[in-house]
Amino acid sequence: MTPSARLHDDGSEPRLLPLATNQIPMRADAARNRARLLEAASRLVAEHGAEQLTMEAVAAAASVGKGTVFRRFGDRTGLLMALLDHSERVYQESFLSGPPPLGPAAPALERLSAFGGATLRHLAAHRELLLAAEPDPARRYAAGPRNVRRIHITTLLREIGTGGDDELLAEVLLGYLDVPLLNHLTRQRGMDLERLEAGWRDLVARITRS
Amino acid sequence: MTPSARLHDDGSEPRLLPLATNQIPMRADAARNRARLLEAASRLVAEHGAEQLTMEAVAAAASVGKGTVFRRFGDRTGLLMALLDHSERVYQESFLSGPPPLGPAAPALERLSAFGGATLRHLAAHRELLLAAEPDPARRYAAGPRNVRRIHITTLLREIGTGGDDELLAEVLLGYLDVPLLNHLTRQRGMDLERLEAGWRDLVARITRS
Incomplete structure (x- = not known):
């Protein structure tokens, strides 16, 4: 429900809240633009990795001026x-x-097996930022995204x-889906993502004795 | 070979190195005293945990004066x-x-199964200090003790x-033997060490499909 809908059933602009009604089309437009920039940036990261991402490349890929990207995200870290x-x-x-195979229509074992690859690719795409934002050991286990993954894996294991x-x-499976470990295995030990994904599927089979 | 043995076959004190010969019995004695203090401290840690360890308690357990413990280790962190x-x-x-079952005379599967309990107890005994010394994510995988464990586990898995x-x-098994995880599971999730040890034995059986 928008402020104008709440205030005026006839759809006229509310006199006491001109900014609110003026902002409605602006905000929807801004949200669309933002989503379009993020989708362009996502495609670039998927193709070349986050390390190669620049504000200029996002502007070019979304066919907007560079200034638009800077206004929207501030700087590269903001983006x-x-x-x-x-x-x-x-x-x-x-x-x-x-x-399926990730979503609820697939059997639990199939979902769990597919979950590792999806997570490893997600982590690999944001490796740089996730490593920089890695919480200290005492807070590592309180992180929101980790909890979502933990509950999902536990639920599937029970099923x-x-x-x-x-x-x-x-916890064992979660430990495999860890950015510092992913970074160590790919950068310092020369393993590729395909090997880690195959390793996950084999690990799930062993853990579930299937 | 001691300095005096190298310099004087007849066993007399060397005139140019009086401190060296004077130090020989001192150093052997000091090493014995040091080992005695550390063994007393180890027993106290095993009984009450490292958090409860004080310089005074070590002195009392080893039947020496408090000053001896301070001279040897500086302060509690040094100890x-x-x-x-x-x-x-x-x-x-x-x-x-x-x-056996930890050492080379036992079959590899038995050694691996016993290894987790020994490691978890070792980590739990030094939880406080190991947590404080936990390296940042980029250096976590270069730590010496972790490498010794990794090579041991890999060798046993191959056998x-x-x-x-x-x-x-x-890497999966190593991830289970991690101080921040141990700390999280015991302190924040209320699991006891026996449960973690049983979890390790089950994990080894699943991972090795035995």
Whole structure:
């Protein structure tokens, strides 16, 4: 419900809240523009990695002026944070309510098996920013996105029926989906993402004894 | 070979190095005293946890004056660090060359299964100091003790013959033996060490499909 709808059933502009009604089309437009810039940035990150992302490239990909990107996100860190937030939402929707094999229509084991690849790709795409924002050891386990993943994995393990200590098995699986570990294995040990994804599917099969 | 033995075959004191010969019995004695203090401190930590450890308690347990403990270790942090170093050495010897089930005389699967409990108890005993010394995410994987554990686990997995990607499976098992995780599960989630130890044995059975 918009402020004008709440104030005037006939749809006329409210006299005491001119800014609110003036802002409605502006804000919808701004939201659309913002989404368009973030989608362009997402495509660039998927193609070239977040390290290569520049404000200029996003402007060119979205066919807007550079100034528009700067006005919207402030600087490159602001863009990366907005992108991470946007991407985290898209990623969470994919396993909470998306189509199979990630979403609820697929059997739990299939969902769990697909979940690792989706998560590893999400983490890899935002590696740079996630590493910089990595909380200290004492706060690591309180992070919101980690909790969403933990609850999802635990729920799937219970549905599968592992016959084990599902809370602990969930921690084991969560530990595999960790940005510093991903960074270490790919950058310092030379493993590629495909190997880590295959490793996840094998790990899920072993953990669930399937 | 001691300096005096190198300089004087007849065993007399060397005239140019009086401090060196004077130091020999002193140093052996000091090493014995140091070991005695560390063993007393280890017993106290095993009984009451490192949080409860005081210089006074170590002095009383080793039947020496409080001043001796302060002279040897400087302060409580110095004592805890010496204790961690001593304990890490004893712990490493236990699985590298100790008796079964940890040491080389036992079958690899039995050794791996026993390794988790020994490591979790070692980490729990030094939780406080290990947490404070936890390296930042970029350096976490370069830590010496972690590498010793990683090589040991990888070697055992290869001996067992998992049929999987042993380097990745070793990372999964290593991730379970992590001080911040141990701290989170015991302090914030209320699990006890026995549950974590049982979880490890079950995890090893699943990972090795045994």
